Amino acid sequence: MSIDHTDARRLRDREDARPENHARPGRFEMDAVMGIVAREWILYGRSWRATTFAAVVEPTLYLLCFGFGMGALIGTLAGFSYIDFLGTGIVAVSVMFQSMMPAVINTFIKRRFLHTYEGILATPIDVRELVTGEALWLAMRSGVYGCVPLLVAMGFGLRPGLGGLLVPFIAFLAGFAFALFGIWISAVITSVRSMDYVFSGLFTPLFLVAGTFFPLTELPGWVQGVAVINPLYHAVELIRGSVFGGLDAGALLLHIGVLVAFIVLMWFLAGFQMRRRMVG
Amino acid sequence: MTSSDPGLHVSDRATATPSASPDVPALHLRGVVKRFGSLTAVDGLDLEVPQGVVLGLLGPNGAGKSTTMKMLTAQSLADEGEIRILGHEIPAESKWARARMGVVPQHDNLDEELTVEQNLRMFSFLYRVPRARRREAIARAMRIAQLEDRGDTVVEDLSGGMRRRLLIVRALLHRPELVLMDEPTVGLDPQVRQDLWGVIDALRQEGATVLMSTHYIEEAERLSDEVALMAAGRIIERGTPADLVAKYAGTTVEEYTPDEHGIDALENLIRDHGFTTRRTGTAVSVLRAEELPPSLRDRLTVPLRRASNLEDVFVTLTGESVD
Numbered sequence: 001m002s003i004d005h006t007d008a009r010r011l012r013d014r015e016d017a018r019p020e021n022h023a024r025p026g027r028f029e030m031d032a033v034m035g036i037v038a039r040e041w042i043l044y045g046r047s048w049r050a051t052t053f054a055a056v057v058e059p060t061l062y063l064l065c066f067g068f069g070m071g072a073l074i075g076t077l078a079g080f081s082y083i084d085f086l087g088t089g090i091v092a093v094s095v096m097f098q099s100m101m102p103a104v105i106n107t108f109i110k111r112r113f114l115h116t117y118e119g120i121l122a123t124p125i126d127v128r129e130l131v132t133g134e135a136l137w138l139a140m141r142s143g144v145y146g147c148v149p150l151l152v153a154m155g156f157g158l159r160p161g162l163g164g165l166l167v168p169f170i171a172f173l174a175g176f177a178f179a180l181f182g183i184w185i186s187a188v189i190t191s192v193r194s195m196d197y198v199f200s201g202l203f204t205p206l207f208l209v210a211g212t213f214f215p216l217t218e219l220p221g222w223v224q225g226v227a228v229i230n231p232l233y234h235a236v237e238l239i240r241g242s243v244f245g246g247l248d249a250g251a252l253l254l255h256i257g258v259l260v261a262f263i264v265l266m267w268f269l270a271g272f273q274m275r276r277r278m279v280g
Numbered sequence: 281m282t283s284s285d286p287g288l289h290v291s292d293r294a295t296a297t298p299s300a301s302p303d304v305p306a307l308h309l310r311g312v313v314k315r316f317g318s319l320t321a322v323d324g325l326d327l328e329v330p331q332g333v334v335l336g337l338l339g340p341n342g343a344g345k346s347t348t349m350k351m352l353t354a355q356s357l358a359d360e361g362e363i364r365i366l367g368h369e370i371p372a373e374s375k376w377a378r379a380r381m382g383v384v385p386q387h388d389n390l391d392e393e394l395t396v397e398q399n400l401r402m403f404s405f406l407y408r409v410p411r412a413r414r415r416e417a418i419a420r421a422m423r424i425a426q427l428e429d430r431g432d433t434v435v436e437d438l439s440g441g442m443r444r445r446l447l448i449v450r451a452l453l454h455r456p457e458l459v460l461m462d463e464p465t466v467g468l469d470p471q472v473r474q475d476l477w478g479v480i481d482a483l484r485q486e487g488a489t490v491l492m493s494t495h496y497i498e499e500a501e502r503l504s505d506e507v508a509l510m511a512a513g514r515i516i517e518r519g520t521p522a523d524l525v526a527k528y529a530g531t532t533v534e535e536y537t538p539d540e541h542g543i544d545a546l547e548n549l550i551r552d553h554g555f556t557t558r559r560t561g562t563a564v565s566v567l568r569a570e571e572l573p574p575s576l577r578d579r580l581t582v583p584l585r586r587a588s589n590l591e592d593v594f595v596t597l598t599g600e601s602v603d
Binding site: 031032034035036038039042043045046114115116118119120121122123124125126278279280 | 316350353354355356357375376378379383385387389391393394398401402403405406407408451
């Protein structure tokens, strides 16, 4: 390997050679965050087919099996046709799976086995920016893919109101929350085996006790109380409320407020725990 | 810092970087200590590297080289001491320092499913190479790595040497003033290692500061302007390879195979005459053999003679064997 003379001249001219856009110590920089997002965008160029396949096939199967199978038995539920109830619930579940699952698995693998984050943290990017960038990318992806189940459900007869146009934004917000939650979990667990606890002990109750497949009112009172702190429940309510209307201002503020508060809490926890793992 | 601070260059995006004064050392470590529980990995490390020097940090496994490298990127925080890189205090200003240095990690953490060009493009974002210079920076990196015709090749299809070359030039995309290389050739076969030395030579010719940790003696001797020998978490000696060899091993080493009296008796005999020895397999190597008195030489068998080298110095000073 060699550096040619043109390169030599350029290298000597350090001022010219250096990037104009340098980091500032101690500051949280969106440029750094967008660097992470740009990186994920390039990676997505390789994986979009599989991601899209999963995003389309999963809700289609759910709607086929539950919508036709259960829907024929149930008819209406909490004032909705079952396909309407289920379709909006699956949008929220899909957002959770699109964001939290890769946040737990991919983040753990990149940190623990691929040494990806060691490489990134050797560049002018700090842990908070890394965490934010990873979560932001997953949120953006969720915002897009979260709409897929809604489109599929429309094929099954769901008729959204104009509020349905807000679904990508709600999916983004919820996706950001779940991605940060997943990154925090990935930094807490110490081995791949621990993921069994996460998926069985956390994912399953999260998406079952959220008003996705059946109304929470059918559950015991104490479970309903627990469900109120489940961010997926608030995402479901927001999505259902925006698609079909009927959400008053108080409820709207409550659901958005809980999601935002969850985001703030998880941002701090994910940043703190990832820093503990990455900076010794 | 504010944009009114002296020595700052302020861009139109209100982001600033200090101008590099040649008097500022590229690396300055003073009394640096790093402990992991009861283990002290770095134990009062003092090291100063002027700009434009290629310094080989040579030591056996466990000497504290990788921990030191991690502290320089603030991925490990010192328990005590002071670290400054290009004038920036670590860890407080580590992000700034990292904008001006490139790091070649010990672990190959390339994205295997992406192409050579995509890997470089990703890091051009992370190093925040301006959009207008991105294409040129990537082309230059591929040229240095001799991978111009491999831009569309997926990394997993590259040979080990090509991957390592890519790993090195990935750290040069933003034209860093300081390059940290943590065991850049570990695990590679000798031919590939020598191939990689070309890029480090080129960096030296360009005047870049390079800190390269290695446990390959030959590599340190061949590539470094200066070598710092590290053992048990501190620098035990430092100098040019030639000066260190002259100081500790003289010009000639003679290797004696023991007679019927055994290796211990042979070693004791030579040491009793004030010479430093070390065992190399079943033989005893005598340093500064050019100074052996005839009276002693008459009592020894015919030796194998060779030029002294840095390995002799290292083993003498640390008692450790190296690869």
